[in-house]
Amino acid sequence: MIRILLADDQALVRGALAAMLALEPDLEVTAQAATGQEALEAALRTRPDVALIDVQMPGMDGLTLTERLRRALPSCRVVICTTFGRPGYFTRAMRAGASGFVVKDSSPEHLVDTVRRVHAGLRVVDPALAAESLTSGASPLTARERDVLRVARRGGTVSEIARALSLSNGTVRNHLSAAIGKVGAATRTEAALIAEERGWL
Template identity: 60%
Template sequence: MIRVLVADDQALVRGALAALLNLEPDIEVVAEVPDGDGVLDAVREHAVDVCLLDIQMARLDGIAATAQVRAAVPGCRVLIVTTFGRTGYLRRALEAGASGFVVKDTPAAQLADAIRRVHQGLRVVDQQLAAESLAEGSNPLSERERQVLAMARDGVAVAVIARQVHLSPGTVRNHLSSAIGKTGAANRIEAANTAAQRGWL
């Protein structure tokens, strides 16, 4: 049996995924968690083979949880199952160590097959998203640009961002200006929205 963990912040989605997968003769959902914080403990407690993780969850997102699991329990595989089929998310998930990335409207039989393939050590990626990712290229934003842009998206003033990230206001403005240029946006809010839509933040 392939021992599976399902992590999703929506109880209905979590329960539906678990119910569908438990119909498979070789898959058993042994743990369900509502956020990324509980993933690693559940993996250890239930000897999980494959984690199904959503990306946007409270406290710790699915990409950060992926990195945690892969560092602490390398034998456990991670399959990202998300509503947000964005190329930036795909790249970040694979960089964090995910073995697969599929969207939530994937048919149940294909999802079960993806779990089996990931469990065997293979990589499974939504084909359309993979093609878009190749066409779009990698995330052009530096780590610092991502950081200040994410804060700017929340409406934080430059002076406040500067204090929080221990940079001068001029340096923060330079990072924001660079991010605006890289996203082809007119201002920092538009740049932040563009970056978020592409999964770069």
């Protein structure tokens, strides 16, 4: 039996995945979680063989969870299962230690096959996405520039961004200016959109 942890903040998605996987005689969903922290605690408690993890979750995101899970429970293999097949997400997932990366519009057969192959020690990735990640390159943004763009994409003034991140207005302006230049955008809103589309945020 392959024991599986599902981590996704959308209850309907989690439920659908659990129901689908339950149809397979060799797969068993042993835990479900809506946040990264819940998933980490559930993994340590139930010790799954494979964790199916979404990227965007409240609190700890799926990429951070992958890294922490690989350190805390090396026997558990991770498959990123996301709506967003972005090259930046793919690159960061592989760097964090994921063994597989699938998008949610994949066929049920492909997802089940991925779980089995990853459990067997193989790495399963979408060839087109892997190629795109190579051509798009790594994120040029620093960690602080990513933080500033994450807050900027929600709108708000420089002062509001500064307050949210405990930075000075001048420091926020400098980070925004650097980020805008690095991604080739005209405005901070455009920079945030470009960075998000490439999976850099």
